[in-house]
Amino acid sequence: MEIREATAEDGPAVRSIALRSMEASYSLSPSTIESAIQQWYGEESFDDLLWDDDVMLLVVERDGEPVAFSESALVDGRGDIHxxxxxxxxxxxxxxxTLYEATRERLETDGAETIRGLVLAMNSEGNRFWEERGLRKVDEGTVEIDGTPFIENVYVDEDTAELKPIVVDGQELYIDRGDAERGSEGPFYAVYTDEDRENRYSYYCGNCETLITAMDTMGRLSCDECGNQLKPTRWDAAYL
Structure with a gap:
């Protein structure tokens, strides 16, 4: 068994593996799954992933045939395994x-101080996978697939990030530098009103250190000061 970085020639195999894997793990309609695979791993989208310096695609080969792959990203010292x-x-x-261990090792070599895994709540096998690896669920969010909202669980291997207090208009807020989203110019950090991270207030632009107070109806972040924009997630059709 060989684990290597993906190349442009792996596109068809990656699409086939992802399609069959999702069919086995998610109770989504065939048309939704097929549409999602084309959005994420269609020829143009796949090339974009290969050229993205923050994204890592690893392929597992057995007897010269791709049989598995991982997609992950390094976000300001945190390794997200998507x-x-x-x-x-x-x-x-x-x-x-084996693929998890290889992915994690490479992320840590590249500077990841902690690892985060993301999976839909409906995928019991996927949730169990993260729990068996010692990660714990710390948060959940809502993502849209083909216009339908789904709950996504967030797992981390440790919770060591310290909150940084800031004062905005007389109100004390807390920046969580361990909770970052990828932006075009720099990360966006989550901002909370409390030290227990129970009430999220907004986001903080890591590029120009500006508080973001609004996002559009699709949940996209954009900094008016420097133009930093939230990069699309794996559920977002904007990958096209």
Whole structure:
């Protein structure tokens, strides 16, 4: 078994693995899954991922044939593992564990101080995967797939990030530098009204150190001061 970085020639195999993996793990309609795969891993989108310096795509080969892949991203010292897809016929062989370890090792080599895993709440197998690896659920959010909202669970391996207090218009707020989203010019950090991280207030632009007080109806962030924009997530059709 060989683990290597993906190349442009892996596009068809990645699309096929992701399609069959999602069919086995998610109760989504076939048309929704097929549309999502084209949005994320269509030829143009796949090329964009390969050229994105923050994104890492690793492929597992067995006997010269791709059988699994992972997609992850390094976000300001945090490694986000977005996907670990294993072809349905090769599940139960330990490939997912091996790929997770390889993905994590490379993220840490590149500077990740902590690892975060994301998975839809409906995917019981995926949630169990993160729990068995010692990660714990710390948050959940809502994502839209084909216009339908779904709950996404967030797991982390440790919670060591300290909150940085700031005062805005006489109100004390707290920046969580361990909770960052990728932006075009720099990360966006979550801002809370309390030290327990129970009430999210807004986001903070890491590029120009400006508080973001609004986002559009699609949940996209944009900094009016420097033009920093939130990069699309794996659920976002804006990957096209």
């Amino acid at each position: 996907w670990i897809h294993v072809a349905a016929m090769h599940r139960g062989e330990g490939i997912g564990q």
